[in-house]
Amino acid sequence: MRKYIGLMILLTVLVSCQVSKKYERPTIETKNVYRDQQLVDTANIATIPWQKLFSDPVLIELITEGLQQNLDLKIAVEHINAARACFKQSKAAFLPDLNGNAAITRSKLAYPQGFGIISSSTQLDVGLTASWEADIWGKLRSSKRSALAGLLQTEEARKAVQTQLISEIANNYFTLLALDEQLIVLEKTVANRKTDVSTMKSLKAANIVTGAAEVQSEANQYAAEVAIPRLKRQIRETENAMNVLLVREAGSINRKSLESQQLSLDLNIGIPAQLLQNRPDVRQAEYAFMQAFETTNVARKLFYPSFSITASSGFTSFSFKDWITPSGLFANIAGGIAQPIFNKGANKARLTAASAAQQESAYLFQKSLLKAGEEVSNALFSYHTAIEQQNIRTKQLQSLQKSVDFTKKLLRYSSATNYTDVLTSEQNLLSAQLDNIGDKLQQWQAVITLYRALGGGCQ
Structure with a gap:
């Protein structure tokens, strides 16, 4: 009898080992997950604390405030508390x-x-x-591992919210700086064009230009002036969005200037495998797959x-x-x-549904990695193109400024030109000046997006 009992126990243990499947990460090719990748491992900027990425003390204070007060981050923490309670309950199931x-x-x-x-x-x-x-078949152990994966998933979700929050605060901050600089350019342009209107009136009085040039100069002034209310509205809306992130009452946001911002870091992105280690939403997707995997294990063991x-x-x-x-x-x-004998197909349906959810989570894991690679590639290319645009824009601004100066002088001393030439050159110069500020903003936004895309800011 003892031999039979021992044999039964041995067979039970062997069968239980076959019932449980050991977790393995889905095989996903990461070699070419983004373009222009480094061939060797480099110092990934995701490992740099956000306090060192930004040198502006005002921005650092705003991000610190956001991390303390933001409601989305507090909601994520409550999700962690709920998942931790479920994990504790899964451990107590052994008692x-x-x-x-x-x-x-x-x-x-x-x-x-x-x-x-x-x-x-x-x-x-x-x-x-x-x-x-x-727990002969390991059903409770699988439930515990599933709950643990759920807990880790909420932890990564909190980190993803944190990286997104840092990115949004920084983006809004630099958008405000760019809008401020554009407003300064427009106000200076309006002041210059008011001077032009006075000049055109004097030239008309001297019969050098016609009345058409006078009214065209006035229209040119209003064309620049009408853009100021639109910029002020954008500034107010961006400040309001920032206040929501900081959980503040409506009000202005203290800030410096765009020209004072400095980036002293090399944008090394590292090898694609680092996305699996650094980016929280990719890890969150993997933990979701792990949870679904263990849920399938539980569903399989309900047949025993x-x-x-x-x-x-x-x-x-x-x-x-x-x-x-x-x-x-x-x-x-x-x-x-x-022993389940007849339960109207509930166990089969549960296993089929769990297996489908597991496969779905595997696809979502792969999709999250591909999406991360896309964001890294886009952000890095956007940064390089913004620098290239700035270099070209500097030359364009120099040429346009000369064009404005030349056409104004010709208008005074030559009948071969008219105010339409001055108007065209001034409009082109203003557009280039505003675009130049947009290029600077694009460069900073690319840095921020790249930092978030690599998983920076969740330390």
């Missing part, structure tokens, strides 16, 4: 259930055969009931029998005087095996 009970039962008995004498009785019960399920032990003990009596006495003491213990 037996213990319940206390107390009852009073009043009964009427009819005998013999329900005729004749009617009697009544009162039964008093108090006791403890315990039950425990042996469950082993449970139940015990109860307490006192029972038909009178108060004999209630809590040795004669009223009772105790029992029972072991049982429950």
